Amino acid sequence: MISSNNINIASRSVLSSPGAIRSELPLSLDAVIKVMEARQEICDILDGKSKKFMMIVGPCSIHDPEAAIEYAERLKALSEEVKDRILIVMRVYFEKPRTTVGWKGLIYDPDLNKSYNIEKGIFIARKLMLRIVDLGLPVATEMLDPIIAQYIADAVAWSAIGARTTEAQTHRQLGSGLSMPVGFKNATDGTFQTAIDAISTARSEHSFIGVLEDGHVGVFRTRGNPYAHIVLRGGSGQPNYGAEHIAFLKVAMRKAGIKPAIVVDCSHANSNKNYKNQHIALEDVLRQIADGEDALTGVMLESNLLPGSQKIQAGCRPDPGISITDSCIGWDETAELIRRTHEALGKIHGENSGE
Ligand SMILES: O=C[C@H](O)[C@H](O)COP(=O)(O)O
């Protein structure tokens, strides 16, 4: 029969519902408590109630679950060492927003070969998140597809809305209903206003359409997320974490009625997409804090077991510990930067005597 529908649809198939996958891979009571406690710690940092500094650290994207576990075990051990001054949250990113086209992350294409076994991707992703939460490490992720959020959000302590989606009403609405703090990246051109508008929007109540636990379509009414905040990632080839940017941003945020609580992404345009520059952003942030800047609440580092990045090549298994998206610092540099940050914070708080 002739139809005006599905002209550009190649195929459709049923996916297990969020409720079905969550009941197959449930969060234990202990894990629920860990997630809730980590979220509260992050809220306290953003509120300025806790003096701890948040470091969101981990791969640009995860493509090998076993390498991710090895990374998480190392990060957990290090987080124990620095936990008096630093809250470490692991980047566990399964969805990649692309500038044009490219691999979109483990959930979309877990076999890295354009077979797009999304059901398998969701299972692997959720299982991995639960293992990392069980290790005692809080998890951060980007919420890109609003439906995918329903499959994993219960395990997440901190979420991001990316630079390419911060302007979208869909993502601001999603942020308004998320149960954890949500960081909105500034726009890809490096300006702040889109993210400030996103924060105001996400802190408000919304009504919108989404997918329910059982897979049916439903109407969601949200309360607004009081912990929507900004993440600076630079843009147009320029960093935007300098003291002059922070001063300008704070004025703009106060004008919008938002108490400034800022996270600096040391990667992306803040590193000119070169992992070797991430330490420069981190050092600048620590200098500003030493000079008395109290709106800088945390940083993000893109880090993997090994430094750099690699391209996906058809028929070849990529190295498990090297990024297949943006370049990352390797483990050795990661550990060094975290320990240096711990030491710098000790000096700032006057706590280093006897170390
Ligand atoms: O964080 C990852 C990338 O910067 C983002 O996904 C965009 O990547 P692309 O410009 O390579 O598509």
Ligand SMILES: C=C(OP(=O)(O)O)C(=O)O
């Ligand atoms: C895609 C990312 O960042 P941005 O949205 O800032 O480009 C990311 O952090 O993985």
